[in-house]
Amino acid sequence: MPSGTTTHQLQPDTWVDAHADYLYNYAVSRVSDSEIAHDLVQETFLAGLGSAKNFKGTASERTWLVAILKRKVIDHYRKINSKKGKAEVRMHYSSQEDSEGNWLEERAADPLSTKEHGVLENEELGQAIQECIAKLPAKQAKVFTLKTIEGQSTEDVCNELGINPSNLWVLIHRARTSLMACLDKNWFGE
Amino acid sequence: MITCEEAAHICTRKQYSEASWKERLQLYLHILICKACASFSRKNTQLTKLCDKAQLQTLSKKEKEHIKKKIQEQS
Numbered sequence: 001m002p003s004g005t006t007t008h009q010l011q012p013d014t015w016v017d018a019h020a021d022y023l024y025n026y027a028v029s030r031v032s033d034s035e036i037a038h039d040l041v042q043e044t045f046l047a048g049l050g051s052a053k054n055f056k057g058t059a060s061e062r063t064w065l066v067a068i069l070k071r072k073v074i075d076h077y078r079k080i081n082s083k084k085g086k087a088e089v090r091m092h093y094s095s096q097e098d099s100e101g102n103w104l105e106e107r108a109a110d111p112l113s114t115k116e117h118g119v120l121e122n123e124e125l126g127q128a129i130q131e132c133i134a135k136l137p138a139k140q141a142k143v144f145t146l147k148t149i150e151g152q153s154t155e156d157v158c159n160e161l162g163i164n165p166s167n168l169w170v171l172i173h174r175a176r177t178s179l180m181a182c183l184d185k186n187w188f189g190e
Numbered sequence: 191m192i193t194c195e196e197a198a199h200i201c202t203r204k205q206y207s208e209a210s211w212k213e214r215l216q217l218y219l220h221i222l223i224c225k226a227c228a229s230f231s232r233k234n235t236q237l238t239k240l241c242d243k244a245q246l247q248t249l250s251k252k253e254k255e256h257i258k259k260k261i262q263e264q265s
Binding site: 020024034041042126129148149184 | 202234237240241244245246247248253260264
């Protein structure tokens with residue numbers, strides 16, 4: 001791997017912990033199916049490994065992985081669309097004036113577009129929160145995620161991480177304080 | 191009377207419904223007279239709402255282990 005000129009490097013060992021949740025949310029918001037989203041994330045990592053030599057280090061690791069995921073999402077929709085029978089396509093093109101037909105397939109919203117205001121806003125919000133979480137010290141991020149996003153009980157989190165409840169609350173408190181500052185400008189309307 | 195630091199910690203626990211009624215009362219009384227904590231409390235509550243609204247999801251630990259294993263197999 002050429003070094004010196006590159007600013008970013010790939011560290012596949014840390015991919016899952018560092019990016020899996022971010023990519024997963026990205027995928028879920030586009031395919032609306034948790035199982036498919038899971039598969040797409042996995043395929044993204046594997047494809048990333050396969051083409052790691054093409055990584056030039058000009059973009060961050062995450063940006064690069066997101067770009068791969070985008071292609072995976074597009075491929076996913078191509079695949080399911082090609083399965084859905086060619087008859088519908090033929091009918092559509094042979095009678096373009098046919099306004100009686102209820103060609104939902106053709107009229108369905110573009111799955112890659114999230115123009116609906118609410119969806120877009122929530123997605124941006126989700127990404128903003130995750131980028132802020134990514135800036136936290138690892139332990140704070142972990143505790144915050146387990147407690148807030150996964151909604152685990154204090155006891156379970158303490159057991160998993162081998163800390164006591166007062167440690168936990170200090171970590172969460174610090175995490176929340178940092179997150180408030182991080183999200184402040186854009187998301188807290190005062 | 192509780193200190194601002196105590197109030198802030200109670201406020202954080204309250205976001206997870208893990209503050210007792212007595213603590214909540216102490217926090218309430220503190221906020222009445224402390225503008226800084228009132229503002230902190232408002233933001234903290236808003237953060238909870240933002241997190242709910244974003245409907246963030248995570249892959250389970252098991253799923254992550256599974257993906258990690260796949261990555262190791264290939265690399």
